[in-house]
Amino acid sequence: MSVVMYPWLAFGHMTAFLHLSNKLAEKGHEIVFLLPKKALDQVKPLNLYPNLITFHTISIPHVKGLPPGAETNSDVPFFLTHLLAVAMNQTRPEVETILRTNKPDLVFYDSADWIPEIARPVGAKTVCYNTVSAASIALTLVPAAELAKPPLGYPSSKVVLLAREAKTLSFVWRRHEGIGSFFDGKVTAMRNCDAIAIRTCRETEDEPNKTSLEPRWADWLAKFKPGSVVFCAFGSQPVVDKIDQFQELCLGLEATGLPFLVAIKPPSGVSTVEEALPEGFQERVRGRGVVYGGWVQQPMILDHPSVGCFVSHCGFGSTWESLMSDCQMVLVPQHGEQILNARLMAEEMEVAVEVEREENGWFSRRSLEDAVKSVMGEVSEVGEKVRKNHDKWRCVLSDSGFADGYISKFEQNLTDLVKS
Ligand SMILES: C[C@@H]1O[C@@H](OC[C@H]2O[C@@H](Oc3cc4c(O)cc(O)cc4[o+]c3-c3ccc(O)c(O)c3)[C@H](O)[C@@H](O)[C@@H]2O)[C@H](O)[C@H](O)[C@H]1O
Numbered sequence: 001m002s003v004v005m006y007p008w009l010a011f012g013h014m015t016a017f018l019h020l021s022n023k024l025a026e027k028g029h030e031i032v033f034l035l036p037k038k039a040l041d042q043v044k045p046l047n048l049y050p051n052l053i054t055f056h057t058i059s060i061p062h063v064k065g066l067p068p069g070a071e072t073n074s075d076v077p078f079f080l081t082h083l084l085a086v087a088m089n090q091t092r093p094e095v096e097t098i099l100r101t102n103k104p105d106l107v108f109y110d111s112a113d114w115i116p117e118i119a120r121p122v123g124a125k126t127v128c129y130n131t132v133s134a135a136s137i138a139l140t141l142v143p144a145a146e147l148a149k150p151p152l153g154y155p156s157s158k159v160v161l162l163a164r165e166a167k168t169l170s171f172v173w174r175r176h177e178g179i180g181s182f183f184d185g186k187v188t189a190m191r192n193c194d195a196i197a198i199r200t201c202r203e204t205e206d207e208p209n210k211t212s213l214e215p216r217w218a219d220w221l222a223k224f225k226p227g228s229v230v231f232c233a234f235g236s237q238p239v240v241d242k243i244d245q246f247q248e249l250c251l252g253l254e255a256t257g258l259p260f261l262v263a264i265k266p267p268s269g270v271s272t273v274e275e276a277l278p279e280g281f282q283e284r285v286r287g288r289g290v291v292y293g294g295w296v297q298q299p300m301i302l303d304h305p306s307v308g309c310f311v312s313h314c315g316f317g318s319t320w321e322s323l324m325s326d327c328q329m330v331l332v333p334q335h336g337e338q339i340l341n342a343r344l345m346a347e348e349m350e351v352a353v354e355v356e357r358e359e360n361g362w363f364s365r366r367s368l369e370d371a372v373k374s375v376m377g378e379v380s381e382v383g384e385k386v387r388k389n390h391d392k393w394r395c396v397l398s399d400s401g402f403a404d405g406y407i408s409k410f411e412q413n414l415t416d417l418v419k420s
């Protein structure tokens with residue numbers, strides 16, 4: 001089959017689409033992968049089948065209100081995400097031309113809800129591929145009487161939001177000029193496609209990677225004892241918005257006394273992470289702690305023998321990557337969808353520890369320090385419990401028959417869809 005993929009302009013989505021592309025290419029299918037120019041450097045190394053997966057860069061137009069040159073979510077503050085959706089909508093003519101030229105059998109998309117309208121005339125079937133958890137979809141898209149009330153038949157009493165956390169979902173129904181609401185867009189995307197796919201269960205992020213870890217990090221990590229370093233990463237988007245919370249995070253890691261590497265975007269109001277660091281912090285942690293504002297090779301860092309703990313924001317990509325690693329996991333989710341991923345890991349599967357928050361939703365350096373120590377301490381009941389459960393899950397999820405079964409069935413469904 002020939003397939004075109006056009007994911008939402010966020011790394012968490014692009015990487016998930018690329019992992020699926022690898023699985024389809026492994027079966028011999030051809031993929032044209034559409035993405036903004038700026039994302040190419042990060043996404044290209046994940047391509048395991050360059051003979052079958054071709055990247056095609058799309059020009060993302062400037063929209064008033066977006067930072068100049070913004071092309072992906074990592075260039076855009078969270079509260080302006082809707083403008084990135086406006087920019088993506090303006091790429092429709094370019095994508096239409098690509099579909100007319102390529103005449104694919106299938107087009108995969110998640111956010112660009114107009115894809116079915118331009119795919120149908122060229123005879124292509126469409127798949128709305130959801131890269132976030134089924135729980136997040138259920139709580140945001142199934143209309144319920146109360147905000148974020150789980151719909152009928154929802155299988156968990158633990159993967160839920162507290163009342164104050166549910167308030168963060170108000171953006172779902174907020175209408176924006178020209179694009180309507182997030183809810184409208186997602187429902188249109190789901191209604192008009194020929195098939196809905198959801199990324200769930202065994203993930204593909206544990207693919208062997210062809211490149212090696214950058215020497216600057218490999219050399220730095222090699223200085224520390226096996227399993228001793230805390231790696232903290234908050235995804236590709238700026239998520240810790242407030243400078244005070246950013247500093248609590250740094251101070252909490254400092255207080256653990258362990259070596260640590262943080263990869264995070266700067267908070268609002270500053271342009272580099274260095275400007276936001278607490279006073280005297282760099283001098284105090286020199287030699288054992290680094291806070292870095294650029295892109296790092298996360299899966300490879302998680303795989304490094306010196307790394308023993310992953311402090312994560314619970315993006316769904318990072319959630320799967322941490323599950324497949326053998327790091328202890330500490331969770332500091334920032335938004336509704338990430339909070340649900342955290343509940344799944346901490347409450348339902350009991351493989352991780354979620355950092356406690358105060359009534360106002362903030363976490364303190366002390367709560368972060370406690371959470372890290374609870375999983376890294378040599379004699380810790382909690383640490384032992386989550387490690388044991390995590391080992392069990394990793395074993396189940398890594399079994400090769402497990403993943404292959406899913407992919408083969410999925411490929412068969414796609415073949416039937418194309419023939420139908
Ligand atoms: C703060 C607001 O953020 C903006 O959200 C965009 C981000 O949305 C993330 O997550 C979701 C994606 C999907 C999806 O692809 C398909 C679905 O059927 C449902 C969802 O739901 C969510 C989701 C759910 C709950 C929640 O609290 C969320 O924050 C998101 C996506 O992964 C991320 O990459 C996007 O950037 C939103 O546009 C809004 O304008 C902002 O104010």
Ligand SMILES: O=c1ccn([C@@H]2O[C@H](COP(=O)(O)OP(=O)(O)O[C@H]3OC[C@@H](O)[C@H](O)[C@H]3O)[C@@H](O)[C@H]2O)c(=O)[nH]1
Nearest residue numbers: 011012015235236237295296297298299315316317318
């Ligand atoms: O420096 C970096 C940052 C990120 N990454 C990779 O980029 C991906 C990030 O994806 P995540 O899903 O974890 O997080 P993001 O915040 O980028 O994603 C976004 O879309 C997916 C949603 O589940 C998240 O809630 C949303 O924030 C991961 O595969 C991670 O390994 C790096 O390799 N290096």
